[in-house]
Amino acid sequence: MDNRPNLIYPIPAPDNSVILPERQWLWSRERAYEALENNELEIIKGINGKWIVSTKQYLKDENGQIRVGKCFSIIDDIYTQHGTNEMISIFKNAKIFQYPKPTEFIKKLIEISMTNNNDIILDFFSGSASTANAVIKLNAEDGRNRKFIMVQVKEECPKDSEAYKAGYKNICEIGKERIRRAGEKIKADAGILGQDLDIGFRVLKLDSTNMKDVYYAAKDYSQAQLNDLISNIKEDRTDMDLLFACLLEWGLPLSLAHKTEKIDGFDVHTINDGDLMACFADDVSESVIREIAKRQPLRVVFRDSSFGTSPEKINVEEIFKLMSPKTTVKVI
Secondary structure, eight states: OOOOGGGOOOEEOTTSOEEOOSSOOSSOHHHHHHHHHTTOEEEEEOTTSOEEEEEOOOSBOTTSOBOOOOOSOSOOSOOHHHHHHHHHHHHSOTTSSSSOOOHHHHHHHHHHHOOOTTOEEEESSOTTTHHHHHHHHHHHHHOOOOEEEEOOOOOBOOTTSHHHHTTOOBHHHHHHHHHHHHHHHHHHHHGGGGTTOOOOOOOOOOOOOSBOOOOSOGGGOOHHHHHHTSSSBOTTOOHHHHHHHHHHHHTOOTTSOEEEEEETTEEEEEETTTTEEEEOOSSOOHHHHHHHHHTOOSEEEEOGGGOSSHHHHHHHHHHHHHHOTTOEEEEO
């Protein structure tokens, strides 16, 4: 903490000398001199002969009421060792992740701060995912439906660490495995009351855009470069990459239910029973397009290579206008 000039001043001692702080006083000059006037300061000599200034704590207040004792902490009987014991219980090895936060400590903080049954708890330094563990425990205990978001940089585990030897190459892998194991244990311990407990979670990774970067004006391209841009989507991207990018673009929650099914041999993805449907295959057949339109989703997405020609793309729009006019059609 930086020095504050207004907290550096002399306090008169009983022998008419002055006392200066070793660094700075806790109170301002006005507050300290008021306390001195009201006999709220105790000034005594220490064993080294130096004056010591302390504040007095009275049993009763100015109205004669006994003061309520000040608590040393909002958390009692929870220690760092409890977090270590949990790692031993889950991984059978305390050194998989050292000094994890105790779940009971996090549970207390959540109980103090949360007011809504459907609140979302965000931990930007997830580590071993103690927070996720605590949220699942609380949901099992009181039947609420809290959700969690864990954020963790993909920090690599040292090759000589117990975590690396156990097969965990980075901290994220430790957190994911902890959520799996802790969730299963909590559900099993809850018995019949825990059968409806949701212990599922989804893992998402931050990446660059799915679309190829274009830095040149049209006149600067060669024929070879044009051939590389037949598809505007990067070659290493999967259906899931494209699907979740669409969710983000449309502002849909990434936690919505998702299923994949085969229609006429093509993979078709459905989000939340029709909030969005997508097919990212090349040369999608008209029968698939008609089946999707028949289900009347709110949104539908195809990739540009799903259609061989412009007339085919126009035909898709006409099919949806006829069979599902309220569907928003997007081609990426």
